[in-house]
Amino acid sequence: MKWTAALDVGGTSIKGALISKEGEIGETLSCPTAPERGEKAMLNDMAELVIKMAKGAGIAVKDLCGLGIGLPGCISADGRTLVFANNLHLAHSEVAKLLEKELYIPVFLDNDANCAALAEQRLGGAKDHENALLLTLGTGVGGGIIVGGKLLAGTYSSPGELGHMVIHKGGEPCTCGRFGCLETYASATALIRETRKAMRENNHSLLWEQAKILDEVDGKTVFDAAEKGDKTAQRVLQEYTENLAEGIGNLVNIFRPSVVLIGGGICAAGDALFVPLREAVKPKCYASEVGVKVPEILPAMLGNKAGLIGAAMLCFER
Amino acid sequence: MKWTAALDVGGTSIKGALISKEGEIGETLSCPTAPERGEKAMLNDMAELVIKMAKGAGIAVKDLCGLGIGLPGCISADGRTLVFANNLHLAHSEVAKLLEKELYIPVFLDNDANCAALAEQRLGGAKDHENALLLTLGTGVGGGIIVGGKLLAGTYSSPGELGHMVIHKGGEPCTCGRFGCLETYASATALIRETRKAMRENNHSLLWEQAKILDEVDGKTVFDAAEKGDKTAQRVLQEYTENLAEGIGNLVNIFRPSVVLIGGGICAAGDALFVPLREAVKPKCYASEVGVKVPEILPAMLGNKAGLIGAAMLCFER
Numbered sequence A, B: 001m002k003w004t005a006a007l008d009v010g011g012t013s014i015k016g017a018l019i020s021k022e023g024e025i026g027e028t029l030s031c032p033t034a035p036e037r038g039e040k041a042m043l044n045d046m047a048e049l050v051i052k053m054a055k056g057a058g059i060a061v062k063d064l065c066g067l068g069i070g071l072p073g074c075i076s077a078d079g080r081t082l083v084f085a086n087n088l089h090l091a092h093s094e095v096a097k098l099l100e101k102e103l104y105i106p107v108f109l110d111n112d113a114n115c116a117a118l119a120e121q122r123l124g125g126a127k128d129h130e131n132a133l134l135l136t137l138g139t140g141v142g143g144g145i146i147v148g149g150k151l152l153a154g155t156y157s158s159p160g161e162l163g164h165m166v167i168h169k170g171g172e173p174c175t176c177g178r179f180g181c182l183e184t185y186a187s188a189t190a191l192i193r194e195t196r197k198a199m200r201e202n203n204h205s206l207l208w209e210q211a212k213i214l215d216e217v218d219g220k221t222v223f224d225a226a227e228k229g230d231k232t233a234q235r236v237l238q239e240y241t242e243n244l245a246e247g248i249g250n251l252v253n254i255f256r257p258s259v260v261l262i263g264g265g266i267c268a269a270g271d272a273l274f275v276p277l278r279e280a281v282k283p284k285c286y287a288s289e290v291g292v293k294v295p296e297i298l299p300a301m302l303g304n305k306a307g308l309i310g311a312a313m314l315c316f317e318r
Helices: A039-057 A095-103 A112-123 A188-201 A221-227 A231-255 A265-269 A271-284 A303-317 B039-057 B095-103 B112-123 B188-201 B221-227 B231-255 B265-269 B271-284 B303-317
Strands: A003-009 A013-020 A025-032 A067-071 A082-085 A090-093 A107-111 A132-137 A141-147 A259-263 A296-299 B003-009 B013-020 B025-032 B067-071 B082-085 B090-093 B107-111 B132-137 B141-147 B259-263 B296-299
Touching (some): A003 A039, A013 A039, A067 A303, A112 A141, A132 A231, A221 A271, A259 A265, B003 B303, B013 B303, B025 B303, B039 B095, B067 B112, B067 B303, B095 B107, B112 B259, B112 B303, B141 B231, B221 B231, B265 B271
Parallel strands (some): A003 A067, A067 A107, A132 A259
Antiparallel strands (some): A013 A025, A082 A090, A132 A141, B003 B013, B082 B090
């Protein structure tokens, strides 16, 4: 049984792949998620993708090791139920049980960021690190925690909602209902919001050369203008970096990992993000001034394949 | 080998006990820490306490299982070195190696709050809980993390500096150099600071009946005045509870434990602390509104013996 099936379910599309234990990617397929169709239609599509990928690879579904699924939400601690996923309009969906009934192979679920962290530990940027954290900076901020080489386990649900750690009590409103969550300062969404705000307040900023209208602003806009020496952009970036560093500093003091990986499109900024970020994190790590080592802060390596690879690892390792 | 020796080293005194695997406490002894005397004198006293306790119990030091020590600071991940302890004026002290040379028994170190968490998991308020957190509210805020029934391990030092998680960026200055750490809002020190501040601003508050002068204020003052209906005291308590809940909410979202234990003198307030605290924590736990269970929030059970018992457990379990 060389192959396992993996699905990475997002709000827009369901991506699928057959993956080997070594992380080799075989047959791939995807389809739109279209969550408005409801649970049954989405689960049917997931089963269908697995069946088609197996067929494409010329093997029987029963000869797959299993099916691993990364989902954007809260998963029960036993990896059986999607407790809640805002983007998918789903709550208490018994995804594993229902798909096992269709496919007759074992099904395992985890949060998508947890899957990505597992993949990075096995085959990516956290290889050879026993204790590692992954933060994914996108629409929100996702998190995955590796301790002793394994995904951290929780009692009532999968843990690692690192984006929903308040760093600024009473600050920006978060979709979770709290105010000042890391997500509201360190997501790509937050960077874009702050870039637009700075543009509205500064008519002469070079930011207006990078994006002619506010709708054109993306996560890259502010990096481009800052590189050209624009003070407004540099200030936005500095505040963004400080907020992200505040969250990372908290997590380092809690976990003392040897590496913190950063995922998401923003990482494309490279040194313009990572050099000042490392500088900002260091003094926030408890006892760093007496020589306690600070973890490496590195870009995640597996990009948007991390979720799929990690979902496959869920099967191989149970 | 029924007994192990345990030491709980604080800024004021070094407490010692012989402890059995079941947590039975035998011979006890203590002495002043007097950290100004330096490393050698403190280590001599630690060795001396162990020798005297063994003698008092009528056994040879070599017949002890080992020596476990809880220390107020940052411990190397291998449990051998005290990397840094502000209160003890020590850095990079090879406590385990030096005491093994004196006593010829294995020596294990950990942070005092980690020891307390281990003890609570084995014999106290977190018994039967696989995933538990302990917060100790005293001069500072200490933390211990139990995952899968074991103390969480870090790479470069013992983890669990839960008090040094910023919840209010740019807020109150912390001894660690950052601003707005949980410790600066949720410690007993913080509660006393805020009580005094409220008294200075409100000459007619009943707080002035509980403490005639500001120097008399302690962690109980505000609870007593609040119980008598004093609005100022109630507001101080509400803010304290909200801040503590913010920190607990963050940690629940990160770890998803089944219990959060609170230690320290403030717990004596009982329901006046715990009832509003539970109310405040619940909505801060991610996905609690769709039914994901919120951990129990309970007082720690072992009081000031927790550190000693946990230090002993370090030996029995290695």
